[in-house]
Every structure is written in C-alpha cells, then in structure tokens.
Amino acid sequence: MGIERTSLEMVNLVKVSELLKIDEWERGINFLKESELYADTYQNGPFLFSIAEVDGQQGSGNFDFYMPVNQVIKILDNDDVTFVSNILVEDAFSLRFVGEDVDFEGRYREIKLLAEENDLKLEKMAYFVLTEIYHGEYIFDIFVPIINGSDEL
Secondary structure, three states: OOOEEEEEEEEEEEEEEEEEEHHHOHHHHHHHHHOOOOOOOOEOOOEEEEEEEOOOOOOEEEEEEEEEEOOOOOOOOOOOEEEEEEEEEEEEEEEEEEOOOOOHHHHHHHHHHHHHHOOOOEOOEEEEEEEEEEOOEEEEEEEEEEOOOOOOO
16 A cells, blocks of 8 residues: 555544653553553544654654543543543545554655655654554554645645
8 A cells, every 4th residue: 555645533532642762652552551441431443643753852752642432531630641532634644554664754754755746744743543453463554644735636
C-alpha cells in the first residue's frame, strides 16, 4: 500500500501524555493496557498515539496515547489520565506499515516528501493507529494532518 489521502476520527478516548524517546513508544501503550477502567467500561478499538516534535531534542517527542472505550467516562483526581470525547483529522496523508520496521521518522519523511512535491504543508506531528495482529506485533497506520490542503491530490 502506498500513501493515501484520507481522514481520521475516533471517539471516547482515555488519554495519557509523556515526553519519550521515539523508541520508547510502547511504554504508553503498556500503561493503558494495564490501566483499570471503570465498571462496564472496556476498550473497543485500536490504540492510537500521536507524536509531536520537540525542538532541540532529536530522537524524542511529546507523545499522547489514546485508548478508545465504549462509553463516556468522567475521570476524577488523576493528573496522568484524561478523557477526550473526539479526535477528528479531516485531511491527512496516511501510510500503512508492519511493526517489524518501526521507523516513525522515516515514514513521516516519506509523507513529507510527497507533500512538498505537491506544495502542501503538514503539521509537525503524526497520529499512529496500532492494530495488534499477534502478541506485541502491530500493523501501524500513520496519519499526518495536512494544513493547507486542496482536493487535487
């Protein structure tokens, strides 16, 4: 599969944020996997995380990790975990890859090159949807939001 132009929307998300080295991305996912949710609340979709560039910190990023749940929940007295009702990216480039080659920066550069070739500007962050196919093996879908999109591509 190649790079596609698409959108991304997810609802009812439990979120945790952390500054990490790029290769430590699984820490946030593991934290959410081990989190105890409220009664009658369960994960109902793939994990999602975003990485935003941090100036002057090569190889690190601000990570937001999300776990979709089946209902709206109110999180009390927890600075680490928040609830997000909706994430919507109306216009993005998307690329699917298998987790054996977890080169997030390389995949972002591929999309950035396509954007530059088409005079499009991208946000300096990306969303990754993780579909677990076997214990610890994932299919990744990267979504990079387009800032000044047109319908031509």
